[in-house]
Amino acid sequence: MTGTTQFWLLIAALGAGTFLLRYLFFFVFGRYEVPGVVKTILPFIPASALSALVMPKVFGSCPSMATLLDPRVAAWVIAMIVAWRTRNIFLTIAGGMITLWSLHALL
Amino acid sequence: MNTSPYLKGARAMLPIMMGVIPMSVVTGVAAVNCGMTTTEALLSSVIMYAAAAQLVAYEMIGNGADMVLIFSAAIVLNLRFLLYSAGMAPHMRDAGWAKRLAGAYCLSDQAYGITMVQLQKEPKTDTARFYLGAALFMWVIYQCAAALGVFLGRSISPDLSLDFAVPLTFSALVVPLMGTPELRVAAITSAITALWFADLPGNAGFFIATFSGITAGMLFREYGKRRNGR
Numbered sequence: 001m002t003g004t005t006q007f008w009l010l011i012a013a014l015g016a017g018t019f020l021l022r023y024l025f026f027f028v029f030g031r032y033e034v035p036g037v038v039k040t041i042l043p044f045i046p047a048s049a050l051s052a053l054v055m056p057k058v059f060g061s062c063p064s065m066a067t068l069l070d071p072r073v074a075a076w077v078i079a080m081i082v083a084w085r086t087r088n089i090f091l092t093i094a095g096g097m098i099t100l101w102s103l104h105a106l107l
Numbered sequence: 108m109n110t111s112p113y114l115k116g117a118r119a120m121l122p123i124m125m126g127v128i129p130m131s132v133v134t135g136v137a138a139v140n141c142g143m144t145t146t147e148a149l150l151s152s153v154i155m156y157a158a159a160a161q162l163v164a165y166e167m168i169g170n171g172a173d174m175v176l177i178f179s180a181a182i183v184l185n186l187r188f189l190l191y192s193a194g195m196a197p198h199m200r201d202a203g204w205a206k207r208l209a210g211a212y213c214l215s216d217q218a219y220g221i222t223m224v225q226l227q228k229e230p231k232t233d234t235a236r237f238y239l240g241a242a243l244f245m246w247v248i249y250q251c252a253a254a255l256g257v258f259l260g261r262s263i264s265p266d267l268s269l270d271f272a273v274p275l276t277f278s279a280l281v282v283p284l285m286g287t288p289e290l291r292v293a294a295i296t297s298a299i300t301a302l303w304f305a306d307l308p309g310n311a312g313f314f315i316a317t318f319s320g321i322t323a324g325m326l327f328r329e330y331g332k333r334r335n336g337r
Binding site for chain 2: 002003006007009010011012013014015017018019021022023024025026027038039040041042043044045046047048049050051052053054055056057058059060061062063072075076079080083084087088089090092093094096097100101104
């Protein structure tokens with residue numbers, strides 16, 4: 001799909017959409033407030049969306065008991081522990097990747 | 108003594124760059140992995156400038172997903188910018204139109220967050236300039252790191268499974284977001300649902316999971332409120 005008109009349309013639409021979300025309140029400030037419902041829902045979106053993105057990439061699209069032996073699962077568990085203890089993106093990525101590489105080298 | 112507020116903003120961002128650089132490098136690698144040319148990868152990074160949304164979009168482009176679905180998934184992730192925009196707007200109302208445009212375009216979780224922290228520490232900060240300094244500095248570093256990622260993505264062998272850095276980045280982003288019980292309920296519900304529906308076509312599982320997570324979190328919040336007699 002890359003290199004096509006369709007691809008650039010998509011990127012342009014994403015750029016425009018994202019910019020509008022960022023610019024909206026700079027533009028309308030004083031005329032509108034963020035509605036209460038939106039304020040309530042918003043914090044839940046990244047927590048839910050990011051978790052939904054992680055799982056299939058760690059466990060694959062049809063997980064079974066055998067999946068638990070996949071090096072990616074072990075590497076992810078280590079990375080989650082690092083993330084939880086340090087709250088550091090760099091250390092989390094490093095912890096997960098080093099575990100994955102070590103397991104690949106050993107197995 | 109009188110450091111420019113722009114510089115103060117940029118300097119405040121320095122420690123956060125430890126997290127921004129790897130995340131941005133990963134977006135560059137992901138762009139290459141989904142088959143984009145160097146120009147496409149660099150330009151889309153400048154056009155979108157939103158790591159999580161870019162990673163989702165690249166992933167779905169690689170899967171050949173439908174354009175409308177890709178657009179929706181990325182925009183859903185970017186809805187949080189509405190909140191930041193509302194938070195920054197009062198501080199930017201007296202800035203000129205060019206600064207407001209630049210401030211909006213460069214809006215990021217990190218620049219917004221550091222500005223709010225600074226406001227708590229020093230309420231008398233020249234907020235508009237401090238924010239612009241932080242946001243523009245972050246933008247420059249982000250784009251350089253993305254370019255580095257494109258370069259790495261081209262030169263590092265796929266045996267190194269660099270694609271795995273994407274879920275790791277998301278995990279690193281989601282853990283600090285799970286600060287309250289209702290957010291934990293949302294994240295865990297969404298994670299389980301995503302696994303359950305992982306083999307649905309067109310990333311439908313992503314939307315179902317995100318929606319279930321949000322619903323579960325909000326229901327849990329209501330339940331908690333009622334139990335506390337409110």
